[in-house]
Amino acid sequence: MKRVVVVGSGASGVHFAQTALERGAYVTLVDVGRTAPAPVLPDASFARFKREHDDPAGYFLGRKFEAVMFPGAKGEYYGFPPHKGFIFASLERFRARAQGFEPLSSFARGGLAEAWTGGAFPFHERELRDFPFDARELHASYGTVARRIGVSGTDDDLSRFTPVHEHLAPSLPLDAHSRSLLARYGRERERLNAGLGVWMGRTRAAVRSDERDGRHGCTNLGRCLWSCPREALYTPSITLRALLKHERFTYLDGRFATRIEADEANRVRRLHLVELATGRPETLEASSIVLAAGTLASGKLFLDSLRAHGGRAPVLEGLMDNRQVLVPYIHLPMLRQRYEPDSYQYHQLALGLEREDPRHYVHGLVTTLKTALIHPIVQSVPFDLKSALWIFRNAHAALGIVNVNFHDERRAECRLELESDGDGSRLLVRYEPAREEPERMRSALGTVRKALWKLGCIVPPGMAHVRPMGASVHYAGTVPMSAQARPLATSPDGESHDLRGLFFADGSTFPFLPAKNLTFTLMANAERIARRWCDAQA
């Protein structure tokens, strides 16, 4: 009988579990599993919501006004609404410290992707060169995952960078600003392609345009940022809910996995857990354990296990994350227009920048400003607030941002280590940017500015914001897959070479990180690993 224990209910964990169940396995999923509050006024549009909710300030700003961005506030502004706090709330048992990195972790049902922006871009064959398996295998999994979650997109100019896969549903209707940009691109296409090496097209997003499997299609409520109340925008907790109905599925939430125990032959035997409500230790006998706790939490669990097993914890090298730079712009034809609250709020277009080495492709997500809170922007205009508001209200519909993503490679200086911390251990996350990064960014940002100019946009000088490493939350690379068996690496099936029967189904195993958002590939790879695991069991 095929039995497997999975740790984590994020994007990686639930798709591993779904495939394993579909192929006849018994799955036990261990999870901290914090839950989301129930959706409020689920059919109300953003504008109606503000009219009908009896305490909009409590909802949008928080009971302690923690979501107000006061002037001079330090640190990265994420703009997460208070009711999404459960996604990022820290956990005393998971201790971490970072240098050169701002780590985000989640202990929620569904993990970090409960707050994601749905970008679902498959990797190109050339970006999979270091992955030790046939790219076609992953391509099949992209189709399977797209059917499950609903991915919308169009076969257009961007397909040269983001291949078309099966079950790609039609894109959502464009908002007026994005429509204007795309029309302009149509006119400037030759010059942008040949002159600058820039292509533009519809984004790929995990949002349903149609009604299916009990999930509604997008009806342009404009509340994506505040959690889509119709679940048109995919989140892993939707899959988890479906798994809970499966008779061969057991969900152990409120549990924190502390380490994996292996025997003398280095075969996994059991998983040690703690029930969080009582602090009571528990164990689960298992011969196959799948880590899908997210690259950082899986790394810590792995290191704690190796330390308990062999007396000493090694260093996991090769942590990767996409550097992101936010480039705000003003699209001049949209000045003085009314912004569109009733439309899909996240990126609707994407930019692709061709580079000499195709693996260094630069990826830009174009998001037009709609229902995000305005006070953080208005206060940044260098005038008194009355004048700033006048300028903002006439420019709102013209404002947008390009989130420019850069690739990353595994480097020894970017790593995970364990430190002693009283009675337990603490994860130390270290990151150092590559030496060539400043030049890479300078060149790409110059191209983005020129492209935006051709598209009828101006980029206010000095406003580009280099996000700290860690902010993109595309973590990968610490226990890479490799064709050769070696310590601190996995087989192409995601199985550890150190502890047999231990599998990694999250970003830990990626040997390379292209500039594209990785979560669609996390899900597809977890699906692929589950297929291989089931085949091996059979």
Added chain:
Amino acid sequence: MAERSELDRECDAFARYLGASVGDGYVREQYWAAHAAGAVELPSTTSFERAVVSLARSVPLLVRPLDAHARVFSNGGLLRRKLVLLLAILEVRAPHDEELDTPTGTSVPGMFLRMVWLGLVFGVLLACGMLLSLPIWLASRLGASR
């Protein structure tokens, strides 16, 4: 923290300054609640910042020059914090969201001309704000040295 009645008065004065209609009990309630929750005043808030706020509250006409001055010299100070808080409350509450965030219907050239004008006005406001703030600042320094 100021008295409830003072905060209501302040809330109305600042709402009018931002271009919103006044007298919404919910907005006043939230403005007060944020103060009560300790979200507004910082341990570093100075007597000068408090005096500026109290002047702005008493003479609403002076809110704009004092805001212009604070934008340049005291962006993280009490006056800006209170104004931004109120803006945040207003933007999530109908009908104020529309009052604050609807285009004014000017032409594009008109808009650019208006922006140049706003720049000039800002310069004048800043100068006025400095003149207004200077005696308050001196008084607070004197008070502190005593």
